Amino acid sequence: MSQFKVETLLDTGTIRVRDVVCSGECRHRSAEECTSATHLVFPYRGVFVRHVGRNDAVAEANQLLSFNRDETYQVSHPVEGGDACLDLVIEEEQLRELVSREQLRSGDILAFRRQRRRIDPRAQALVALLRHGLSRKLAETLEAETLALTLVRRSLGDRTSHEAGASAGRQKLVDRAKLILSSDLSRRWTLAEIAAEVGVSPVYLTQMFQQVEAMPLYRYHLRLRLARALDLLGSYENLTTLGMDLGFSSHSHFSATFKQVYGRTPAEFQRSIRR
Template identity: 75%
Template sequence: MLQFSTTVLLKTKSVLIRDVLCNGDCRHKSDEECAHKTSLVYTYRGVFKRHVGQSEAVSEANQVVFFNRGQDYRISHPVEGGDSCLDLMIDEALLHELAPKEQIQLGEGVVFRRQRRRIDPRAQALVAMLRHGLSRNIAESLEGETLALTLVRRSLGELTSHEAGASFGRQKLVDRAKLVLSSDLARRWTLAEIAKEVGVSPVYLTQVFQQVEAIPLYRYQLRLRLARALDLLGTYDDLTMLGLDLGFSSHSHFSAAFKQTYGQTPAEFQRSAQLKPKRYAVR
């Protein structure tokens, strides 16, 4: 069985958008690879870990991960299930125009200083709109290009994204907590259970997570669940079941949380994205 597959969703002079699926059968670090062009990778399903030297970055639906041109890296899958990502490459002149100077290194080409940034809910919605629209041949090239540039701008904006700043040890602790959450999105985790899994006290965990990610742990989990809902809206005809499958207590709870986060109810998002759902089960 192939480890991964790639589907080109859009290719123009300005952007290249690919849908990359990895089954995650290989759980340990992959052989070293090298990015031939700088890209922004948005995981919309599952989770993976990217290793650059001694640095690590957990990629899940709340993050954008930067693959810099000429940079060696390895990939591992500490959680079962593999991952699915939107891989976005922007014309280098346009990317240089979009990227804030403080986020890139001086020199030839665009090289991001950090491996990742936390994106906001609007960026998550843009990822879903891009993927659904392009994969279903609903969005034309001009719309796809415009949405892609908007997504990049939002992913790099100081007011619409967040760069984690913490010691190596605290970042690793937060990453372990993210992996615990990602291992079972539908589970109604308690703080004590997560803290036990990562080996610290509940108080310390909440303090460090807030410091690193600038949002509470419970809200981070909620955004992971809702991002998974964005992914699955095109495959469910029963939105009550979708909410329950993702761990929400009721349809009203799911719908209210979705609308508060994305500005639309799940049903409204389905209609606006022109999705034609069919029954599907969360895996």
């Protein structure tokens, strides 16, 4: 039985959107794979690691991953639970209009220089709106195409996304911290616990994480938890339970934090995807 479940949510020729769920049975590196088109992959649940040559990228809900056409890669799942992603393929001429030249390799073939960018909360919300709207058959084609292009534009924008720039050693350290955070989103981690797992001091960990990701580690973890809430809002009836399951101290704490990041309360967002 395949470890993948793939559902095409939209295919207009200009834009194809698929929901890809992987059970994560392959804990170590998979066999080499490649794609016949450039894919923009938005993880919204779980975590995996993508290996391109000697370059590794931790894929979780704060990241956009670029899968270049005909570029070989491998995938591993060091954390149990599998993953789920929204996979977009944009017609190449349209994609070139959305991405700056600085992000692309030189040459005639469209290929991204780096395989990941950190997206902002607005892009995370657009991922959820697009996925919930299409899977529930609430979004009409024109609306869904517009949402998808807005999502890509924001996720590739220099002002609305972040391309980590760091040495391989620092990036590897930060990626190990991300895997630890992703292993249990509801856990109230301490700096000492994470630093001990990574093998550095708490001070060094906070400094390196800030330098690589341009945000504090605690805020990165918070965005992972809230992105999980975006994923689950379609299936939870009791929002107090959802907040508690994600490690928030109370419904008011969950609701206020969610609104601060996404501009609306969990209840308001839930109504928008159930309209």
